[in-house]
Amino acid sequence: MNTFGTHLKISIFGQSHAPVIGVVIDGFPAGITVDTEALQRFMARRAPGGAAYSTKRKEPDVPEFISGFAHGKTCGAPVTAIIRNQDARSSDYEALRDIPRPSHADYTAHVKFGGKNDVAGGGQFSGRLTAPLCIAGGLCMQWLQKQGIAIAAHILSIGNADDIPFDPVRPDCGTLTAGKPPVLDASAWDRMLSEIEDARKMGDSVGGVIECAATGLPAGYGNPMFEGVENKIAQIVFGIPAVKGISFGSGFEGSRVRGSANNDAFVMDGDAVRTKTNNHGGSLGGITSGMPLIFRAAVKPTPSIAQEQDSINLFKRQNTKLTIQGRHDPCIVPRAVPCIEAAAAVAICDILLNSNHPIGE
Amino acid sequence: MNTFGTHLKISIFGQSHAPVIGVVIDGFPAGITVDTEALQRFMARRAPGGAAYSTKRKEPDVPEFISGFAHGKTCGAPVTAIIRNQDARSSDYEALRDIPRPSHADYTAHVKFGGKNDVAGGGQFSGRLTAPLCIAGGLCMQWLQKQGIAIAAHILSIGNADDIPFDPVRPDCGTLTAGKPPVLDASAWDRMLSEIEDARKMGDSVGGVIECAATGLPAGYGNPMFEGVENKIAQIVFGIPAVKGISFGSGFEGSRVRGSANNDAFVMDGDAVRTKTNNHGGSLGGITSGMPLIFRAAVKPTPSIAQEQDSINLFKRQNTKLTIQGRHDPCIVPRAVPCIEAAAAVAICDILLNSNHPIGE
């Protein structure tokens, strides 16, 4: 199911090589003017074709809005945007109908859909479907910005090249401006590019970790137990292909230290309540604390590699060798950065638009 | 919101010091006899009062089934089970009304519910609410067992004491039998107890990581994008208090290695399809691969510690010191093990009971 959200519902459609990919955004606030240039800049960060580490598939990824507007502003009706696929070469994939690519969804989709699934370019499982996610997220970020909420992500690591992490209490999102590499420590970028280039030369790929921060969130939003901030964000972030882990605040590292070190003391900051540290990552009991929301997502190495791999022939039921043709990214982590931001933005909008708040007597 | 699931819906209710905690399980298959002794053994692994690392609160945690059965078998109506709280001492918490405990949900609940929330024992945010989760999960595990599916978890680490991880291809769940410490390497247990005891002596606490495996899952279940296996399991697992991270398969570690090392080659095993390795953790594209499902959850150190901490007085709006009274676990990781299994079992039932499968022509 390709639908996410309760108060803001997004429904993503399309396949890698369908005529169109797109998204319906239901519940988006009315009266909003979209800054299409800013949206296009946001989309461009994800678009393929622009860098050495990126697939050579060329897609301008210009969203066309086909519903949800009146006189240039959102009107409360579902906002629908589509992107026409332009540079699809399905013939690259004919050989893959019988032989599933390791660590792709080819095999599991084959079983689930009885062999009727669209194999071209990975079909609906393609990373290309993150383009409509970015449209939805880009719109949400523009609305959130008006509410004083900023979202920014950077690459924490690619392979073994590490950036510095956010200061969890005061994450410097200003460093992450469009047109510059998405790292906090500029020197990390070269090391990351080397990791990618080394992998590419060997017909291999690398993964990485992306760290995302959202600032300006008011306290008291979210829900207990199964609809909390972490639950919602995890649900959408695992919708991005290749994400295999997520952690909030001090996460896995925090499980190593003691409570006295991991606890975040409350402190008055004028009349505002803050915490001295932010190991909780902005959510306690599934509810926003007013501190920055900080989370990390682990992105696996691109499963499409140029090296010959072992696989099977699904119809002959025998082992075989597979060499993947087509155009692939040796590392999708840089292009996944805006996708993570987009996912966070959609989830945060869904959380904020649920003002199911204390009404009391 | 305390409800999880689409085809199997669970709805958890109660607070730490309410008369009753419980769960409604809607959509559970009809005709099932519950093995109440096995369920009680499962519940006992989570129950407090039994060990040095556990709170001294004594709760027998015997589920009482009040609906959903006819002639001793489930009848298709919602199964409801309750546990009567017995050893609640709310007076321990009176002082906490004004002063939120660091890294608990006291403050965020106060904001969300306008100060009307139940503070006693953490109210609805208490770890005590994992008891009804274990009832639901225990029932699900019994049904799954009939389908040939086993679920088992062990402690991968407490503080800096590490167990060995599961063999992802053939996780040895047999080692993990009731009545023995939940570790694969028996020697790890003593080191873990030392970590806990060291923390306890200093009025401190420790966290850890739990690793869970499910074997016997058929391929082809789950859904693309936002309702995949990872999304579902993450959504429910983050409903367990203190969980701050989750990863599937090689997870965060996998993001460090190359695609050629992380990819899982397909191979015929007789007429069955398997993968040689299992870095994907049993799910590709959100759909089960037929390989064991493997995931890890990071549990933060218990936020309730005996040491004096900095906090604020919510009504006087000023900084203050806080020393937490009451009975607390210096480490909740051992008791969280069955909770993780229970969460996995509920999510897997929800996934399997959705046989929204290829019907085709």
Next chain:
Amino acid sequence: MNTFGTHLKISIFGQSHAPVIGVVIDGFPAGITVDTEALQRFMARRAPGGAAYSTKRKEPDVPEFISGFAHGKTCGAPVTAIIRNQDARSSDYEALRDIPRPSHADYTAHVKFGGKNDVAGGGQFSGRLTAPLCIAGGLCMQWLQKQGIAIAAHILSIGNADDIPFDPVRPDCGTLTAGKPPVLDASAWDRMLSEIEDARKMGDSVGGVIECAATGLPAGYGNPMFEGVENKIAQIVFGIPAVKGISFGSGFEGSRVRGSANNDAFVMDGDAVRTKTNNHGGSLGGITSGMPLIFRAAVKPTPSIAQEQDSINLFKRQNTKLTIQGRHDPCIVPRAVPCIEAAAAVAICDILLNSNHPIGE
């Protein structure tokens, strides 16, 4: 599935002869004191045992609140209430295991649940399950009252005995006070009782129509298309056994007249917008208009009648005769009145607690 609602979620459990029936109400506002006497009076209108037209089963139907309160007020945690069944005589139903009662759910439940369903008293399909609905609805009505919203229903007809309908513009809910027959024209009640008594004497039953009004609803709540006011109310009202039709405003009658007669002209009333007539029944495009919400529900004659009926033996696969034993209402319409009010109250709360409103720029 026994769960209703998005922002206020209710989950009903129990069977006619289970130890307990009850309801979990998730999302109910915090800080509310329940007037238990008013709730009990509301419950008493539905309770069996009190009138000639009612089953002789005696059930005091006193709700016991087992979670969701702190210091006597709702605390934001799910409110759970149970009723212990007291006067269940399952032996009355043993004969029915093989022979489904005409126009009951015995047969369809048998097919759906593979014969594992609880047949005693109709199991989960029993009208007894409207008692927990009334608990939820009674609480919602108390909260709605604080918001200036009143809900009241009356019997529009039983068999061929008709009451006068509500004035749709200014429904006189004041006439409908507890302790008096639920009709607007007092003289209708005797005619209705005659209809019931005539049916009862012949071992037969009668149905009827209930009309419900909600006043004080602000304009602008609800949603377009599939989550509108009518959709929501219809979804919950059809959850009451025996309801087979629902209409809003002029409903089926309105389809007979012309647009010029059915249209509701807008008119200023001071600075408020009203309509001169209210054939739309308070909802246009699924969104409240600020006019009273008016709807009607058709209740079929009680399917349990004393006369011998034709049926089949499910196991012998042959035709047979059936005479239903047990205690049954010759007319459930009077007892269904508070159930309709309760259903409306729950739906309206769910609609109002979704303040997914224009936020705009």
Next chain:
Amino acid sequence: MNTFGTHLKISIFGQSHAPVIGVVIDGFPAGITVDTEALQRFMARRAPGGAAYSTKRKEPDVPEFISGFAHGKTCGAPVTAIIRNQDARSSDYEALRDIPRPSHADYTAHVKFGGKNDVAGGGQFSGRLTAPLCIAGGLCMQWLQKQGIAIAAHILSIGNADDIPFDPVRPDCGTLTAGKPPVLDASAWDRMLSEIEDARKMGDSVGGVIECAATGLPAGYGNPMFEGVENKIAQIVFGIPAVKGISFGSGFEGSRVRGSANNDAFVMDGDAVRTKTNNHGGSLGGITSGMPLIFRAAVKPTPSIAQEQDSINLFKRQNTKLTIQGRHDPCIVPRAVPCIEAAAAVAICDILLNSNHPIGE
């Protein structure tokens, strides 16, 4: 919210005068070839421009499928279809920004969306949005046909001109073939046309009742209480603008008769279970009985009439007169017939694709 369904989810988008209207259908079975000619014939029954009773707006309403197919068959990915609006004349609606049309959603949308809603042609509340519903329903009907399930509707009445009702036990859907008037008694059609023509000449409009039957449904599908057959169908049918009532089986009429007359005796038909009569309309306890599903929907007279009406100026806050310009149907009932069939088809698919069935031991 413009989304319906659990196992088959449809998400409708667009406004009357947006560039495009369309639908995303998520969960549609894989491997299905769409008969586009049959779909086009189905769409043509709803399309405007073809008859005296229809708006003069000309729209060919040819669906363009932009996702969800591979090699000409559905592939398990969401099926998306769009229709480009061609004959939109928004200038007709400029005058309506300030003056809401009686019994339209103009006013309620204005309040809900803070005046930011799209007024042109009724925006998202337009009957035009039933075109994408018909695409979804048309596809579902083709799939249902392969399962042996047929759905057909006819006009039961327009104004005071009545058709004969379906035989509930053996509804003759064969009479209702494309290209002929949608009535069972051919003579009723002339009387209906007279009703429409009489109204049109007076600048007025008429409503009517549509009766729909589904045959071939297996027993045992659906759910108790809030997710039953009636609940589901009512939820989607009230999504069709102008529907103000729905009843199943004997419905409101059934509430007038006695139980002995309304009950449906079970009888063996060979080895199959049937009922002698079908006053229950195919659903008992929310679960299909195997008998034909029969329901009726009341359609109000088109609110757009040519006569001058009373309304208000929303900005000047004063009473005013309104004469509606634009092109409108004096009776939408004939064009609503396929919409009702489509809604039923979508709901039935959603019900059938939930095979959350007895699994037992």
